[in-house]
Amino acid sequence: MKMIKIIIFLVCIGTAWYLGRRSRQPKEQPRNKINIPRDYLIGLNFLLNEETDKAVDIFIKMLEVDSDTVETHLAVGKLFRKRGEVDRAIRIHQNLIARPQLEKVYREQSLFELGQDYLSAGVLDRAERIFIELVNAKSHSARALRTLIDIYQQEKDWENAVKAAHQYEAVTRQSMQPTIAHYYCELAENAAHKKQFDEAIQFLKKALSADHACVRASLLQAKVLIETGEYKLAIHSLKKIKNQNSDYLSEAIELLAFCYEQLEDEESLVIYLKHLLDEHPRVPVVLILAERIRKRKGDKVAATFVADYVRRYPSLRGLYTFVNIYISSAEGRAKEDLHILQNLMKNLLADKSEYQCNSCGFSGKSLHWQCPGCKAWSTMLPAYRLEEKYEPVVAG
Ligand SMILES: [Zn+2]
Known part of the structure; x- marks a missing residue:
């Protein structure tokens, strides 16, 4: 089966090569003179000896790059990448880009494909450089920015993720604010981890101004304030969560109780909880x-x-x-x-899992603000929220 596929694939290349070649032949050339290039015979020999790898390389080399064959090169490159033969895909796309006469539209497309090859190979820095170059190419800027955002997320380079997300918003006019808020939360977490609490608070302010409904920012704010002993301010942050997204109340409630305990004000806690229970x-x-x-x-x-x-x-x-x-x-x-x-x-x-993604169904014991399954932000919810019935049972 694999062999048949390879042969079909080679026939396609051969046909494209033949058509491209025929269209360039001067009309006065005698039709009966068949001029078979030497490389073609070498390629055929490799094929017959079942050395398909070498055969493919020879046929690709024969297929000159011009406006008739560039689409074939791009299709073959993509095919190699999909089959996991990234090295070959890279060679094909590099070969295309190296042609000075290549039209701009094809050059940009080849560059985009090369960037995808590097991504597949896990060479993120090279992919990053290519997509940065493509941001200025109008036809590819949105896709290039989207890919750059994915790269920065993988590299945990949150500063550049913020910048790329802003650029993406400008190009596509689609809001990225809730995601940008998460990037600031990541920066705040790093700062808090290094005990740089003032810096963390500054990042969290930016997170909340990007998305005032960012539960994670309010939670982090409370945690940083607890670290610095400012329990009243921490309570203020935690109380916001029921209005931001009441699904995450479970994340706030124990911290809230802890703050009231530190302030030795259990009375206020009980009053607040009773009020909260009526509402939620x-x-x-x-x-x-x-x-x-x-x-x-x-x-x-x-x-x-x-x-x-x-x-x-x-x-x-x-x-x-x-x-x-x-x-x-x-x-x-x-x-x-x-x-x-x-x-x-x-x-x-x-x-039972403690948390579950409402987008892809990924579940686990800990809360991930970015779902490890589908990479979406804020889609993992406490599982109790999904299994409970909130309509009161009316006695019949
Ligand atoms: Zn998911």
Whole structure:
């Protein structure tokens, strides 16, 4: 099968070569004189000896580059790259670019293909140089910028990613602001990692001015403020998250409780959580509130509180929280049964992913702001959000 494909491929090259050659032949040349080039015979011999690699190279060399054959060269180059023979694709595209008489449109196309070859080969710096050159070529600037953005993301070169994204916006008039906000968050994370907190805060301000709904920026802002002991300001940042995107409340709630604890103001925390629960009846809020109720009023009151929630908004995680609290006040056979149920639910939850991408379905135990599967930003959501029912159950 592979051999047949190669032969079909060679016949295509041969035909293109023949047609190109015939169209250039002077009309007065006698038709009966067949002039077979020596290279053609050498190529044929390689083919017959099953040395197809050498044969292909010979035929390509024979196929002169001109306006009749340039499309064939480009198609063959692309074919090689798709088959994983990147070295050959590179040779073909370099050969095209080296022709001084090549039309501008074909030169740019060959350059773009060469850039793709380098990308496939993982030679990112060379690919980068080519795509930077192509940004100025009108016909390729949007695609070149899109590819440059991908390269900078791979290289974690966030400063250049920001610049390329701005250029892409100018060329295509498509907003890149939510993605730019993530680039600033990446820069802020790096700065915070080096304990450069002022710098981190500056990057986060830029992130929020690019996208005021950037949950990640508010979360990071709170984490940096917690590091510097500014708990009130951290609470202010965390409270914004419910309006930015309430799906990520679970990421904020424990930090929020921590800040209030540091300020020794549990009263305000409980008031805020109750208010939050009315607006967003979600398991993480119930969990943290149940813990506070348990501390203040005991297991039974806490269990009743969770039971009431689970009745209205059924979910495995909610039920598990209920069992955990209820079990301590149960006795005898009931307690034994609850232990069985508790273990069963624990195992069920252990198998579940904590986060899932709503674009490609990638799932895992940790939150990636850029999905490792489809590379989209902000598509991974806490899984509890996807499995819960938010419509209250109305008793029939
Ligand atoms: Zn994804």
